[in-house]
Amino acid sequence: MKSILGRDSVGVLSQLGWSRVLLAFDFDGTLAPIVAERGSARMRPRTRSLLRTLCRSYPCAVISGRSHEDVSARLEGAAVKYVVGNHGLEPGAGLAGFEREILRAKSLLSATLADRQGVDIEDKRYSLAIHFRKARHKALTREAIERAVAALPAPMRLIPGKLVVNVIPAKAPNKGDALLQLRATEQADTAFYIGDDATDEDVFELDQPGRLVTVRVGASRSSAAAYFVRSQLEVDALLEQLVNAREKHARLSG
Ligand SMILES: [Mg+2]
Numbered sequence: 648m649k650s651i652l653g654r655d656s657v658g659v660l661s662q663l664g665w666s667r668v669l670l671a672f673d674f675d676g677t678l679a680p681i682v683a684e685r686g687s688a689r690m691r692p693r694t695r696s697l698l699r700t701l702c703r704s705y706p707c708a709v710i711s712g713r714s715h716e717d718v719s720a721r722l723e724g725a726a727v728k729y730v731v732g733n734h735g736l737e738p739g740a741g742l743a744g745f746e747r748e749i750l751r752a753k754s755l756l757s758a759t760l761a762d763r764q765g766v767d768i769e770d771k772r773y774s775l776a777i778h779f780r781k782a783r784h785k786a787l788t789r790e791a792i793e794r795a796v797a798a799l800p801a802p803m804r805l806i807p808g809k810l811v812v813n814v815i816p817a818k819a820p821n822k823g824d825a826l827l828q829l830r831a832t833e834q835a836d837t838a839f840y841i842g843d844d845a846t847d848e849d850v851f852e853l854d855q856p857g858r859l860v861t862v863r864v865g866a867s868r869s870s871a872a873a874y875f876v877r878s879q880l881e882v883d884a885l886l887e888q889l890v891n892a893r894e895k896h897a898r899l900s901g
Contacts, residue, residue: 651862651874652884659860659874664892669835670701671708671729671826671850673842674718677864678709680879681809683780685769688721695723697886702726704893706833710735710822712813712846714771729832733773734806734815734846735825745773745816748801752814759795763788773819780810806846813846823849830858839889841882847872 649656663670672678678698679688690698701707708729711718715732722730731737736745753770756777760766765782768775777796782788792812796805802817815821820828822842830838836858840850843864851861851871863872864879876885 648863648866648868648870648872648875650866651876652881652888656874660888661892661895663837663839663860663889664894664896667834667836668705669708669826669830669833669838670705670889671710671829671838671840672698673822673840673844673847674709674711674713674721676809676843676879677841677882679721685778690721690723691883693883694886695725697883697890698722698725698727700890701886701893702728704890704897706835708826708829710825710840710842710850712771712774712776712808712844714773717771729829731822731825731829733771734813734819735822735849736815736819737773739820739825741818742773745819748803748816749773749775749814752796752799752801752803755799756795756814759798760792763791766792774816775814776808777812777814778810779812785810808844808846821849822846823853826850826859827853827855841876841885843879 675688678694679690682688702725706728709727710731712734713732715737718732719730753775765779767778777792779788796803796814804815804817806813826838826840839860841862848871861872862874863870864876866875
């Protein structure tokens with residue numbers, strides 16, 4: 648894993664300025680800092696302004712674990728061309744079936760986990776996020792949630808997150824599927840993706856030599872991403888480099 652802002656990576660970013668590229672971003676922990684109250688997550692003014700500028704010069708996508716409606720409302724006027732929610736499945740095919748599976752899972756999990764302190768089930772219609780940020784015994788609570796999900800009658804995919812366990816219908820498309828689909832729709836030669844969490848590994852793990860640049864927020868030896876930025880604060884510097892790369896291209900070609 649290399650720093651995308653390091654001297655060795657200058658060529659990668661300037662190449663993107665010259666490319667038919669789709670830029671795609673995760674939201675929480677990437678465009679917006681992680682906050683204790685998930686309802687109050689928002690971009691810094693600087694990030695918001697850079698995202699607006701980027702959307703004028705590149706096709707841009709946001710691919711989030713939040714519901715489509717929830718994440719859309721947090722983009723604050725940036726003209727993001729593609730907004731995908733629920734870890735890659737919304738909008739998409741088969742939503743009615745996923746909705747039924749999740750409704751059933753929610754009622755079973757609510758019953759199983761009813762006496763667990765600090766557990767909060769967020770219903771995102773097509774997936775669930777079971778938060779345990781407020782649990783006193785976090786490791787034990789995570790285990791109890793994982794056991795309860797494993798015991799569900801319909802097969803569910805479980806993606807761990809930061810003090811949350813995401814529960815997604817096993818047949819649903821993931822963030823990686825969504826990104827490939829958008830790259831094809833946009834007829835882009837390459838895609839750029841940045842994210843910070845386990846659910847973003849579905850993109851990082853895609854085998855797309857020369858057609859995908861992946862960046863993780865925070866270096867990690869276990870991640871499949873090719874590059875990293877050190878922290879969420881550094882995302883602004885990266886967005887600025889992407890803006891500059893496109894402006895340079897426009898100047899030299901125009
Ligand atoms: Mg994230």
